[in-house]
Structures are given as structure tokens and as C-alpha cells.
Amino acid sequence: MIFLGFSAGLPFSLTSSTLSAWLADEDVSLSLIGYFSLVGVAYSVKVLWAPVVDRLPFPLLCRWLGKRRGWIFGAQIGIALGLFAMSGLDIHQELTRMAWLAVWVAFCSATQDVAIDAYRIEIVVPELQGAMAATYVFGYRLSLLLAGAGVFYIAEYQNWAVAYQVMALAMFIGMVATLLAPEPIRLEDERVGRIEQSVEVALGLSESGALPARLLRWFSDAVVGPFVEFFQRNGKSGAWILLLIAVYKMSDIAMGIMANPFYLELGFSKKDIADVTKVFGFLMTIVGTSVGGVLVARFGIMRPLLFGAVIVAATNLLFAALAQVKPDIMLLAGVISADNLSGGIASAAFIAYLSSLTHSAYTATQYALFSSLMTLPAKLIGSISGDLVAEFGYAAFFVYSAVIGVPAIVLAILLMRSRPAAL
Numbered sequence: 001m002i003f004l005g006f007s008a009g010l011p012f013s014l015t016s017s018t019l020s021a022w023l024a025d026e027d028v029s030l031s032l033i034g035y036f037s038l039v040g041v042a043y044s045v046k047v048l049w050a051p052v053v054d055r056l057p058f059p060l061l062c063r064w065l066g067k068r069r070g071w072i073f074g075a076q077i078g079i080a081l082g083l084f085a086m087s088g089l090d091i092h093q094e095l096t097r098m099a100w101l102a103v104w105v106a107f108c109s110a111t112q113d114v115a116i117d118a119y120r121i122e123i124v125v126p127e128l129q130g131a132m133a134a135t136y137v138f139g140y141r142l143s144l145l146l147a148g149a150g151v152f153y154i155a156e157y158q159n160w161a162v163a164y165q166v167m168a169l170a171m172f173i174g175m176v177a178t179l180l181a182p183e184p185i186r187l188e189d190e191r192v193g194r195i196e197q198s199v200e201v202a203l204g205l206s207e208s209g210a211l212p213a214r215l216l217r218w219f220s221d222a223v224v225g226p227f228v229e230f231f232q233r234n235g236k237s238g239a240w241i242l243l244l245i246a247v248y249k250m251s252d253i254a255m256g257i258m259a260n261p262f263y264l265e266l267g268f269s270k271k272d273i274a275d276v277t278k279v280f281g282f283l284m285t286i287v288g289t290s291v292g293g294v295l296v297a298r299f300g301i302m303r304p305l306l307f308g309a310v311i312v313a314a315t316n317l318l319f320a321a322l323a324q325v326k327p328d329i330m331l332l333a334g335v336i337s338a339d340n341l342s343g344g345i346a347s348a349a350f351i352a353y354l355s356s357l358t359h360s361a362y363t364a365t366q367y368a369l370f371s372s373l374m375t376l377p378a379k380l381i382g383s384i385s386g387d388l389v390a391e392f393g394y395a396a397f398f399v400y401s402a403v404i405g406v407p408a409i410v411l412a413i414l415l416m417r418s419r420p421a422a423l
Contacts, residue, residue, distance in 0.1 A: 001120060001132050001135040001136045001139065002135050002136075002138055002139035002142075003139060003173055003174055003176070003177035004072070004116050004119070004120075004136065004139065004174060004177055004178070004181070005116075005135065005136035005137065005138065005139025005140040005142075005143070006139035006140065006142055006143040006173055006174060007076060007112065007116075007139075007143070007171060007173065007174020007175075007177065007178075008109070008112060008113055008116055008136075008139075008140055008143070008174075009139065009140035009141070009142075009143035009144050009147070010079075010143040010146065010147050010167060010170060010171065010174075011079045011083070011105050011106070011108070011109035011112075011147075011171075012043075012109060012144070012147070013143075013144055013147035013148050013151075014083060014105065014147050014151070014164070014167055015039050015040070015102045015105050015106045015109070016037070016039070016040055017148065018147055018148060018151050018152075019036060019039075019102060020033050020036065020037075021152070022091070022155070022160045023036065023091065025155075025160065026091045026092065026160075028091065028095065032095070035099075036099065036102065039099070039102045039103055039106045040106065042103065042106040042107050042109070042110045043106065043109075043110045043113070044372060044375065044376065045372070046110040046111070046113065046114050046368050046372070047365070047368040047369045047372045049111065049114075050114045050364045050365045050367075050368035050369075051222035051223050051226070051364075051365045052222075053071050053111065053114045053115055053118070053364045053365075054118070054222060054226075054361075054362055054363065054364040054365045055218070055221070055222045057070060058070040058071045058073075058074045061073055061074050065178070065179075065183065066183030066184075067183075067186075068115055068118055068119040068122065068183060068184055069119070069178050069179075069181060069183050071111065071112075071114075071115035072112055072115045072116055072119065072174075072178045073175060073178045073179070075108045075109070075111045075112035075115060076108075076112060076171055076174050076175045076178065077175070078104065078105075078107075078108035078111075079105055079108045079109055079112065079171055080168045080169075080171040080172070080175075081168075082101050082104045082105035082108060083105060083164050083165075083167050083168035083171070084164070084165060084168040085101050086098060086101045086102065086105070086164055087160075087161040087162070087163075087164035087165045087168065088161065089101070114364045114367075114368050115364065116136075117355075117363075117364065117367045117368070117371070118363040118364040118367065119181075119184060120132050120133075120136060120355070121355040121358055121363050121367065122184035122186065122360060122363055123181075123182070123184045126301070126352070126355065126356045127296070127297055127300075128297065129296065129301075129351070129352035129355040129356065130292055130293035130294070130295065130296025130297055130301070130304070130348050130349060130351075130352040131293040131294075131296070131297060132293075132352075132355075133289065133292070133293060133347065133348045133351035133352055133355075134289040134290045134292060134293035134348050135293075136351075137285070137286070137289040137344070137347060137348070137351075138286050138289065138290075141282060141285060141286065143170075145282070146167075146170065147167060150163075151163045151164075151166075151167065154166055186360055192225070192229060192359070192361040192362075195225060195228055195229050195232065196220070196221045196225045199220050199221070199224050199225055199228055200217055200220050200221075203216075203220055203224070205217050205220060222365070223365075225361075225362065226359075226362035226365045226366050226369070229359055229361070229362060230357070230359070230362075230366060233359065234357075237415060237418055240411060240414065240415060240418075241357065241415065242373060243411060244408060244411040244412060244415060245354065245370050245373050245374050246373050246374070246376075246377045246378075247377065247378075247404075247407045247408045247411065248309065248346075248350055248374065248408045248412075249350070249374055249375065249378045250377060250378045250381055250404050250405065250407075250408070251312055251313050251316060251401055251402060251404050251405030251408070252312050252343055252346070252378075252405075253375070253378035253381075254378065254381050254385055254400075254401045254404060255316050255319065255398065255401040258385045258386070258389055258394070258397065259319075261389075262319070262323070262394050263277075263332070265394070266322075266323075266327040266332075267327050268327060268329070268332065272329055272332075276329070276332055276333050276336055277336060280333050280336050280337045280340070281336055281337075281340045282340075284336075284337045284338075284340035284341045284344065285340045285341075285343065285344045286344065287341060287344065288340060288341040288342065288343060288344015288345045288346075288347070288348070289344040289345070289347060289348045290344075290348075291341075291344070291345050291348075292304060292308065292344060292345040292346070292347065292348025292349050292352075293348050293352075295307070295345065295348075295349065296348065296349055296352045301349065301352050301353050301356055302353075302412065302415070302416040303416070304345065304348075304349035304352075305346075305349040305350060305352075305353050305412055306409065306412040306413060306416060307345070307349070308342070308345050308346025308347075308348075308349045308350065309346065309405060309408040309409045309412050310409055311342035311345065311346070312342050312343060312346045312405060313402045313403075313405030313406065313408075313409065314342070314402065315335075315338050315339045315342045315343075316339075316398050316399075316401045316402035316405070317398065317399065317402050318335045318338055318339070319335060319339070319394075319398040319401075320394075320395045320396075320398035320399050320402070322335050323393070323394040323395040323398065324395055350374075354367060354370045354371065354374070355367065357370065358370075381404065385397065388400060
């Protein structure tokens with residue numbers, strides 16, 4: 001999972017922040033660079049093609065590697081080829097082609113994420129999902145360092161083309177891991193078959209062998225089936241579970257948007273911010289996810305999930321306190337360490353929780369739906385962060401970011417007490 005996490009994180013920066021730096025270094029206008037950020041939409045809408053990853057085999061590769069590894073390996077090949085092709089372009093003459101290649105890499109990367117998430121969930125029992133999340137995040141963070149700082153170093157001493165060629169070669173790390181990893185064993189579930197048949201009957205789909213009828217039945221089984229199965233399995237709690245998913249990261253994401261502007265306004269230099277956030281932030285996130293994995297293995301999922309929601313909201317109050325005192329680099333390091341530690345614990349527990357909610361017949365589709373739901377409301381709430389800071393100041397904003405974490409705490413308590421199936 002460390003190496004698969006590395007493979008998942010590498011193309012993310014290379015199609016977002018690192019690519020923006022390359023474009024800026026080539027004097028591409030800021031407006032065009034802004035449009036390149038739309039490449040990241042692929043990660044938000046991956047649920048649209050997740051049913052294909054769930055139901056259909058990747059041509060040729062699935063016969064050799066199995067369904068999950070076949071999709072992972074195919075996506076990795078697409079990413080490596082896309083990055084290598086990007087490295088050979090003249091940005092000034094072929095900017096449109098660069099944009100399309102960036103979209104291709106992001107699409108392959110999002111597809112890889114869908115397949116790796118499904119693989120991670122299916123390969124071990126639910127009690128080990130926290131540990132799987134911790135190792136995945138560790139690999140992901142390592143790749144962000146390589147695709148960020150590593151690319152900058154290579155571009156400084158060589159050029160951007162060489163840097164992207166090296167990153168294309170680095171994808172072989174994930175490819176080797178995919179070849180060496182075992183394929184999950186997937187068992188047929190008669191209950192799922194009955195659900196799909198009942199949905200087809202409810203939608204009035206005929207049993208005709210004609211192509212349009214077969215396509216409609218496939219769509220019903222692959223797209224409608226996962227929703228019906230989820231609510232049938234969770235009953236009335238299903239809506240509360242989805243609401244918890246929607247609000248759980250809200251406090252963390254809303255605060256994170258204004259963190260760097262806050263550090264700068266306090267008077268810290270860019271070097272101070274980079275040193276503290278990269279060194280302490282990286283180390284404490286890894287420690288936090290590791291602790292979160294241990295807590296899930298020791299106490300189950302719901303109690304660490306609740307604990308994570310509480311400490312994430314509480315650490316936002318530390319930022320409110322930091323806004324009221326004289327700037328001090330050691331105090332900043334302490335607050336950032338606490339924030340990343342709590343965020344790591346919460347992330348490990350939350351990933352384990354989302355994993356536990358999926359059914360093996362629809363792993364990729366249901367997890368892609370959950371992960372999209374996890375970020376969309378938080379991003380919408382985060383979009384007004386700047387206005388709130390301008391109106392009320394940083395201290396009040398950080399108190400607000402802590403308060404919006406309360407619904408997640410309440411929902412976690414309610415679900416923990418309501419029914420064992422939610423544990």
C-alpha cells in the first residue's frame with residue numbers, strides 16, 4: 001500500500017501545483033494557468049466512470065492480473081505515457097496539446113484512485129483498514145514531496161522536461177508493486193443478485209436480448225444497484241451516514257484554505273512557513289495516520305472516528321489562540337504539529353469508516369461516491385472563508401471553523417449508538 005499510495009499521489013501534483021509552476025516559469029499568462037486548474041475536476045467526478053471499473057474488465061490486462069490489478073496497471077501505463085508525452089512539448093507552441101495531455105493524466109490518475117481504493121478495501125478485513133489507510137497516506141505524502149520539491153530541484157539543475165521524464169519513470173515503482181501484489185478474492189453475493197433483479201423489475205426493464213435492453217440492464221445493475229444496496233443494508237441510518245460523510249471534513253478543509261494567508265499576515269517568512277509546514281507537517285501527519293491505524297485496530301472504527309472529529313475541531317481553536325498572541329516560530333510549530341497530528345488520526349479513521357460502508361460487489365462505485373461527497377460540501381463552505389476573515393478577522397474565523405465541526409461530532413455519536421451495522 002505504501003508503493004500504491006506513492007503511485008496515486010505522484011500524478012496529482014504533476015497536473016496541478018507543479019504544472020502551474022512550470023507554466024508560470026515559461027511566462028504563460030495567469031489567466032491561462034487558472035484555466036489549467038480545471039484539470040482537477042477529473043478527481044471530483046470519478047464517480048461517473050467508477051461503475052465501469054467495478055463491472056467491466058480492462059482489456060487483456062484483467063485476464064493476466066485480475067480485475068483490480070488490471071485496472072490499476074492499465075491506469076499506471078496511461079499516466080506514465082502521458083507524463084512522458086508532456087515532457088516533450090514546447091509549451092509556447094503546443095499549449096493546447098499540453099492541456100489535453102494534462103486532462104488525460106488526471107483522468108488516468110482518478111481511474112487509478114478508484115481501482116486502488118477498491119483494492120485496498122477488498123484485500124484485508126475491516127479491522128485492518130485503518131492500518132491500510134495509514135500506509136497508503138505515507139506513500140501518498142512521499143510522492144507529493146517528490147512531485148513537488150523533487151521536481152523543482154531537477155528543473156533547477158536540468159530543466160522541466162527532464163523533471164517530468166523522471167516522474168514518468170517513477171511510475172514504474174507503482175507498476176512493480178501492482179505486479180507483485182496479490183489479487184483480492186471476490187465472492188458472489190446472492191443478495192446482490194436479487195437486488196439487481198428487483199431494480200430491473202421496478203424500472204420496467206425487459207429481458208430482451210437486444211443491445212439497447214442489455215445496456216439499460218447494465219446501467220441499472222452498475223449505477224442504480226449500488227445506491228439501492230447501500231440504503232437497503234443501512235436502512236433509515238443511510239441518510240445520516242451520508243450526512244456525516246458530507247460534514248466530517250468540513251472543519252478541516254475550511255480552516256486549511258486560510259492557513260497560509262494567516263501565517264503570512266502574522267509576519268512569518270515564506271522560508272519559515274515552508275520549513276515548519278513541510279518538516280513538522282509531514283512528520284506529524286505520518287505519525288497521526290499511524291496512530292489512527294492503531295486506534296482502529298484496537299478500538300474499532302467508530303470511537304476513533306468520533307475522537308478524530310473532536311480533536312480536529314479542538315485544534316482549530318489553537319489557531320484562534322495563535323491569532324491573539326505575539327508571533328513565535330516555536331508556538332507556530334507546536335500548533336501546526338497538533339493540527340497535522342489530529343488531521344492524520346481523523347483521516348485514518350475516516351478512510352477506514354468509508355471503507356467499511358462499501359459492499360464487495362460495488363466497492364469502487366460506492367467508495368468513489370463517498371469520497372466525492374466528502375469533499376464537495378466542504379469546498380463549497382470553504383469558498384466563503386476569505387469573506388469571513390475580511391469581515392470578522394482570523395480569530396473569529398478559526399472559532400467558526402471549530403464550530404462547524406460540531407455536527408460531525410453529534411452525528412458520529414448518534415450513529416455509534418443507533419445500530420451495530422454502522423460500527
